[in-house]
Every structure is written in structure tokens, then in C-alpha cells.
Amino acid sequence: MSTPRTVSDKEYVHERLGDEFRAALSDYDTLRRVEVLIDEFLTADMLRDRQVLEVGCGLGFFSERLHARGARVLACDIGPGLVEKTRLRVGCESRVADALRLEDEFGPDSFDVVLSSECIEHTPDPRAAIRQMARVLKPGGLLALSTPNVVWWPVVKAATVLGLRPFCGHENFSTFGGIRRTLAECGVRVERERGLHAFPFQLGMHGLSRWLDRHAQAARGLMINCCILARKDGPAAIRSIPAAAAA
DSSP states (O other), X not given: OOOOOOOOGGGGXXXXXXXXXHHHSOXXXXXXXXIIIIIITOOHHHHTTOEEEEESOTTSHHHHHHHHTXXXXXXXXXXXXXXXXXXXXXXXXXXXXXXXXXXXXXXXSOEEEEEEESOGGGSSOHHHHHHHXXXXXXXXXXXXXXXXXXXXXXXXXXXXXXXXXXXXXXXXXXOHHHHHHHHHHTTEEEEEEEEEOSSOGGGOOHHHHHHHHHHOGGGGGGSSEEEEEEEESSOOOSOOOOHHHHO
């Protein structure tokens, strides 16, 4: 068992926002991340009757889609109010848990799939959060992860300083390469990468944004969100992605 840690107020920023959190969300951005991490990355065989952990469930949008696709979802978040909102929204098992102490909470090798969208950057140590997700993932299991690209951190920081967004907690952004290296250290191998949003979604032009998401993946290292699907070393209990789908 790891030593207890002191959770800072910064980590409860979404909990403290309350109803303002929902108002600040972009429905388009949320939908795109749901579409990629769940609908594009995870086939029916990867989800139906599988034990799936969502880390950083927020308001429950991802758990809702996972549940609708037949997964046995356990949603967790550090904020008790967010956990309750997800429980009421989805009806799935929901639990207060620290993303940096997942192994203590759930035990090693516990889940077929772990999914986390826009969570690790709000912890003081995103690499440690990734390592925790890897530890609770069964051998052969899948990790679907998204987080903002560090390339866009100055823009996001400026928007926060100007009062254009209400989020003021940890915002430790990552890169594809950094995530890939951390996963490799944990024996988790990347199977797919997808960049989202070549320009800020707040500008509209969502048709063009979707077109670029599809046709400009060579430049994904410059896009706003890094989306990754990876598999933990071990027997592939979950069927591999067809070659055509992985292209």
C-alpha cells in the first residue's frame, strides 16, 4: 500500500465549480472525445460485458456511453459531488477515488478497459496517473486516454488569465511522445493515436474541424487533444483491432 498523500484544493476545481462546470463545457468537444475514445477506438467485443473503469468521470458523459454499449462500468472521480452526478445520470457503480492511488483503491489487474478523458492534466503528476491506470489494467487489457497537448498550454493559460475560462487548477499538459514513453515503461503499448482539434473549437467551423481531424493526422502532434489507445502486455483477452480500422 502506498503512503497517503495530501490532496490540494487545486485538484477539486471541477467539484467546486458545481453547475458552472456544465455551463463551461463545450458539447462539441465532449462529443468528439466520446466519439473517438469510445465509438472509434473500442469495438463491441471490447466493451460488451467487460469490466470498465472510467477515471475522472466528471459529469458522466463517457460512463453513459460505455454503459449504453454494454460495458460494466465503474466510474470514479476525486470529487464526491461529481461521482454522485454520474451515479444518478448513468446508474452505474460510482466511487470517490484518487487517480494517483488507483491500485490502492481497486487492486492490480482489475479491469478489462480503463478510460480517462481530460483527467490526468488536473493531477499534480500526470505520469504517475498513467502508471496507476496501467497497474489496475488486466494483462491484455486496453487503455483509452485523452489529454490536452502541451503545445497549446500558452493559449489555454492566457485564456485563464483573461477570465475566459473558469478552470484554475492543475493543468499539466502532455505530448504524444511523453505519453508513449510512460506507457512503454509500464509495459503498455500504443495501438492507435488520434489528434483532435486543429484549431480551438470555440471558433466554431465544426465541419472543417471534423474534416481536419480525419485528414490531417500527420499533424496530430500540433492538435489540441492527444487521444491514445494502448494495450497492456499479456494474453490478448480482448480481440485486437482489425488492421483496416487501425490504419
